[in-house]
Amino acid sequence: MLDVLGVEKRFRSGADEVLALAGIDLHLDRGDFLTVIGSNGAGKSTLLHVICGVLLPTTGRVRLGGVDVTGTPAYRRARRISRIVQDPMKGTAPSMTVAENLALASKRRGRTLRRAISRRRRAAFVERLSDLGIDLTTRLDDPVSTLSGGERQALAVSMATLSRPDLLLLDEHTAALDPKNAERIVELTRAFVEEASLTTIMVTHNMDQAIDLGNRLVMMHKGQIVHEVRDEAKQETRVCDLIELFSRRHVADDELLLNSV
Numbered sequence: 384m385l386d387v388l389g390v391e392k393r394f395r396s397g398a399d400e401v402l403a404l405a406g407i408d409l410h411l412d413r414g415d416f417l418t419v420i421g422s423n424g425a426g427k428s429t430l431l432h433v434i435c436g437v438l439l440p441t442t443g444r445v446r447l448g449g450v451d452v453t454g455t456p457a458y459r460r461a462r463r464i465s466r467i468v469q470d471p472m473k474g475t476a477p478s479m480t481v482a483e484n485l486a487l488a489s490k491r492r493g494r495t496l497r498r499a500i501s502r503r504r505r506a507a508f509v510e511r512l513s514d515l516g517i518d519l520t521t522r523l524d525d526p527v528s529t530l531s532g533g534e535r536q537a538l539a540v541s542m543a544t545l546s547r548p549d550l551l552l553l554d555e556h557t558a559a560l561d562p563k564n565a566e567r568i569v570e571l572t573r574a575f576v577e578e579a580s581l582t583t584i585m586v587t588h589n590m591d592q593a594i595d596l597g598n599r600l601v602m603m604h605k606g607q608i609v610h611e612v613r614d615e616a617k618q619e620t621r622v623c624d625l626i627e628l629f630s631r632r633h634v635a636d637d638e639l640l641l642n643s644v
């Protein structure tokens with residue numbers, strides 16, 4: 384379903400060169416849910432940016448559904464790839480209403496917006512919002528800018544999964560939320576992904592999340608995938624096992640350690 388083939392990404396800063404991705408090879412089957420952990424600067428977000436087209440790899444290829452999309456711009460990949468980022472303010476259009484945001488998401492595959500918010504579609508949006516467990520069903524006509532951070536991220540999860548994308552990318556999408564809202568977003572993510580059997584990659588600093596969600600887990604370090612577990616082995620993994628892996632790599636990351644407590 385997704386193939387990342389020998390991908391390197393180098394950045395230049397003056398005379399210096401940083402190797403952010405050092406020859407990544409990754410294959411996901413349809414329906415896989417991969418969680419990605421690693422210290423700051425390990426290359427986790429850079430990998431997602433290359434997959435969705437925000438960054439072009441220095442070398443290597445990206446294939447989606449057997450089609451080479453390496454040179455395809457991000458806006459075209461967005462018809463098949465949904466992405467949620469850390470900042471709740473960036474996953475939605477704040478000046479548009481809740482209904483208009485959902486209409487945009489439902490037309491992701493390139494149809495026009497003409498007559499997008501019919502009475503039947505509004506009813507479908509109300510049903511969709513009722514699944515969020517928060518009171519947005521009466522706020523279809525409210526600008527998204529009036530929502531709280533947790534409400535906006537819940538709406539972003541709903542929008543990202545509404546059109547059943549080929550690939551869902553989650554870039555620390557709960558990191559900016561308080562623990563209660565983060566837990567709610569994790570459960571919404573789990574429910575929507577399982578409902579549609581979405582192929583998913585989630586970057587997280589929260590080791591409990593990394594273990595609890597999905598069927599595969601990889602650890603990145605210095606631009607490389609240095610460890611992977613899947614299926615039963617992943618279910619048997621504990622946070623202390625991951626901490627030991629970081630210790631072996633002499634990684635001391637305060638954010639990782641705090642999220643493991």
